[in-house]
Amino acid sequence: MLKISITVMFTSLLLFTSCKQETENTKTEEMHREKQESGNVLLSEWKGPYQGVPAFNMMKLELLKPAVLSGIESHLKEIEEIANNTEEPTFENTIIAFEKSGQDLDRVFTYYGIYSSNLSSPEFREIQKELSPIISDYSSKISQNEKLFQRIKTVYNASQQTALPKEQQRTVALIYQNFEMKGANLSKEDKETYAEIEKQLSEYYTQFSNHILADEESYITYIDSSQIGGLPESYIKSASGIAKENGEEGKFAITNTRSSMDPFLTYSTNRELREKVWKTYYSRGNNGDENDNNELILNILKLRDQRVALLGYDNYAQWRLQDRMAKNPENAMNLMKAVWPSALARVEEEVNDMEQLAKKEGENISIQPWDYRFYMEKVRKEKYDLDSEEVKQYLELNNLRKAIFYVAGELFNFNFEPVSTDSVPVFHPDVKVWEVTNKTNGEIVGLWYLDPYARPGKRSGAWATTYRSKSELMGNYPVLASNNSNFVKPADGEPTLVSWDDAETFFHEFGHALHFLSADIKYPTLNGGVRDYTEFQSQLLERWLSTDAVINKFLKHYKTGEPMPAQLVQKIKKASTFNQGFATTEFLASALMDMIYHTTDPEQIKDVQEFEKNKLKELGMPEEIPMRHRSTQFGHVFSGEGYATGYYGYLWADVLTSDAAEAFAEAPNGFYDKQVANKLVKYLFAPRNAEDPAEAYKKFRGRDATIDALMRDRGFPIPQK
Template sequence: MNIFYKSKKLQFITILSFTIAVTSCKEKKENEQPMETNNVLLSEWTGDYGGTPAFDKMNIKDIKPALEKGMAEKLSEIDAITSNIEAPTFENTIVPLEKSGATLDRVFTYYGIWSSNMSTPEFREIESEMAPILSEFNSKISQNLELFKRIKTVYDNSLETPLEDDKQRVVNLIYEGFAMNGAELDDTKKARYAEINKELSTLYTNFSNNVLADEENYVVYLTKEQLGGLPESLVKAAANAAKEKGKEGMYAITNTRSSMDPFLTYSTERDLREKVWKNYYSRGDNGDQYDNNENIAKILKLRKERVGLLGYDNYADWRLQNRMAKTPENAMALMNAVWPAAIARVKEEVADMQAVADKNGDKITIEPWDYRYYAEKVRKLKYDLDSDEVKQYLQLDKLTQALFFVADELFNYKFTPVPAGSVAIFQEDVKVWEVTDKTTGEHIGLWYLDPFARQGKRSGAWATTYRSHTTFDGKKTVLGSNNSNFVKPAPGEPVLVSWDDATTFLHEFGHALHFFSSNVKYPILNSGVRDYTEFQSQVLERWLSTDKVINQFLVHYKTGEPMPAALIAKIKKSATFNQGFSTTEYLASAIMDMKFHMADPTNIDVDAFEKETLTELNMPKELVMRHRTPHFGHVFSGEGYATAYYGYMWADVLTADAAEAFAEAPGGFYDKELAAKMVKYLFAPRNSTDPAEAYRNFRGRDAKIDALMRDRGFPISKK
């Protein structure tokens, strides 16, 4: 559930979340030729809906000159702030800082598409070349002493005479961002700090490109004789994937989760399951030119050195100071509270699977590539529930309509398809909808959906914005985007997805609704607190299993008949099935993230550290981390989730607690009064309110971990 979720303004004053979010650029050399004036990446967006990106006119040759021009403009805007002889105030320092970089923001909208959705070898060369240059420029802004002096003056004055609430939050966030990133260091330390960031930017780019290379280079091709157990929809999709790769007549299992997961669930070919499993979990760990272990070791050392310049013992202490958890110890306490119950449940699940294998006479011991396959058999045995049967009722088009229904019921939003050709798109599969307030007809924004996997698109699912809501410099409406990696079907065939994939689809749409519901005035208030930003997406997942969604949108793709009541009952009865697997694979990654950043990275052997740490945790041998370290993009392709992957569980404590509030409400999950409170306190404010305070405003108290344990079917501690 990846997400590029950061205010573009905040990018200038914090360490980068992802390499695609770096917002700096290269100064033009005197001997360079003048840049062409028709560079579309620089142009203001025109047309309806407040203007939209000219995705149809993107030219990769425009990237570097656009970055150079955007950087020069940004530096000029910063110079105008620092050269102001008037005493620093919110209006003459903070406001122009928030306004600055508009051209560069537009450039990075296109840059992000190339990086995440449409990457090519040519783009990767440019990305690798520009990463250190971009980082260098970023440091020029974050370490600008005169700029920081003005910001600090405004901040100090606000402590004496507080500003309006939203302005005070803006000042606090900007000051904190500069202070946390070395603005108060001496010149020698600043120089080293900037050099470290430059080195890291290259390592992050290398890491990401290595994972993408392994996803593209490892494809398993099957013959008809090797399709045993695979559902018809997967066979057709695999045939289409092979055809697109020039292997017509064969069947391709690509090295992505959306292809790997169903293959491991259904294939009767154990040797091929092992091969597909090893391909996927060995990404970045094959001892070749795309191996990431050395990159990770360097990243860990540089991160520790950098925070050491600021006086911190380790990266985790530095990073969590402004998160909900506050300290790594608090984050670890939550994970350690859940871990024993999770691995105990895995032991039970493996015993059930081994019993099925033994009864079948399979003469095997459960290995990681067997887990999904035999779990599916146990599900069938225990609940008479067949995942492929459920899948027949989960059509992507219908699920999209379900998203719109939930948005209507809870947020009063109407989604209307934008006529083809009226808004530029970057790839033919992308669809666009207009979002309006159902009651007033007010335009809220546009929603772009890029649903299918393809070469050059990074794996996973994520949400992003091309433009965020603000009102301080004229009202800006939202351009939000959801991106998935569903396997594209053969022409004329429906897209059928698993229950887990349907859940993820709602999850990412929750981020989009968070974008659209924003009522903030200033750009930086659209930024997120990392262990809170997953709440809005995780809570939306709960509406998939509500009766209104199931009865209206989960219909059989052939007959159009609604999902039978008996099948619905089975799904709800099995709600906590396989929670050992899903919780343990996630927690292992989250704990490993924290452990890496609390350890001494001197002479660290990344693979050995991973193995030793998992052994100490008593990690069950029958499964692995959801994201093994060499391809853990959340943590090592940038810094957005570094020591923050625990945030999914932190947010899920809030989610489970909030879900119980809806379950207890008179109108259940569609209770209008509670939904309005959720939008008002938990969605609309974005980062204009402290997350803990925002949740108390909604619930009347802090969230309790007991709800999470009940939700997962784990025993609740008596302590």
């Protein structure tokens, strides 16, 4: 079924606008919709191989709205049938029925997700505006259905008296808690207020997201051949191709995305241009125009606070973290503050090193944010004789893909074979598909889709998703998992070479895909995840990039095919804690601000820019570094609910990651030790959310995780207990 949390997630992607229609048009619109619904491929059960796959080759934007409306109508009918069942509520007639409901809408939202994340357009965003209030109302009709909730509550209360089998018990508890957190226990009047707040937030979330996308698409910096000093040849060729596509042949385009900005700031010798590119990127959502996000942030914070006040909570963070591993904002803040001082101290050392090097080169400057990457790279070369551009020659995308397949084979016993897009449709020519099977018995596990390159209309960053998840209840269909990146597409005939950081991100997102593919659960609700735990599995997989097997087999020079020299490998490992001041501080600043925003009375925040500036100053934020995500572009937090007060979760998960990595390091066969790998899959990947994460980790490690391994990994002193 389409669980409420998923419904709300999609609601948060949608704009809200007035949908009043003239009475005389209603009948005509309904007839038109019925005609469109008939045979609507977006509603149809999936056909083809692998027990059905999405008909991406038949997607049409004009089919989306009628499909959503029909799917909502169908799901609400199913909900009413469950709610009005006159039989005594049981797990079977209430929970199972609820889990199975909404399958039509599940399929529709697979296509919706593609239009939203991979193929956005002005036409799609207009449809978002029309659908937003409808989807918000639909979500509220489920979460606030009194009869439905009372049936769920009856099953839940009975399970507290007489425990159900383990997976049933957890499923009931998760569903009940989800309803409770969404206001199911509120009075009728408060429920109406809650629903109105949800509706308004759905507008703000998608406006926020679309504003960032608009600024990324609208601002392109064009330079000429006299301004490309220091830039790698691969970057120059790609920038030339992008400029040509945009009608600026003979020039070079720096797009307003991280994948374009990062390498430019790292290598460009033109300080004035670095400043311009930096300011353009970090001003997204803060340009005082129609895409400005400052007012939206204030509105979002106020509405979130009002909503949780209805439920009796002091602040949004208190409400949000109750079902996370951290349990409350105090625990999350304590972890961040334990790491923060060491990160600041390291930044001071890094800045001193950079300024000394600049002085030695005759540049008597104070390091500014647009200088940090540039001089950081120079220091890396001087201290470790390590050139990031040299490393990139060994990080070719196809070889990295083979590497992640190898790791999946060794740890998960998976095999990957390419599938023709003639038999499995894709939504863009860049997308490729692989069949995933069990190496031992050949059984099909699922499909893996890869959409690797940046393009207009595709949201920034990297992410993983599923088009179909594993569930015994729903038939154990093959999992359909997807990874999405924003690598800069190379010129024709050129390889895709990526940085070490981007290679780690590629492994990271594949870790999410493996989490989907290895799932072994019975009920759909258990496919969900605890936010500060779900990044653990993906962060852990990053560690295999630097294992000897991957380096020796797959990190080969893109021209010669020669493996990465041992001397270069040693330099990389020796420099593993280099730049941890920058990396940790820019992340933690965002995570701390996320928590500060949501534990502060919104009435005290009058101006977002001033609030951000003052709070960072109180934290002792170095002027040489910005937050990784400044407030007006912090999509994790303000374009939906998923990561709001949850950005700390990457650090929380990294505590588990570092601790678990040491379990492999201590094993007889290291990171490919079969015994530890089997425990990894059994306890930390396959159960998904079928078990409490803290208990699952104890089963894997034999104890709780400690912060010590994290501090060792980053080269920071271990806090005294």
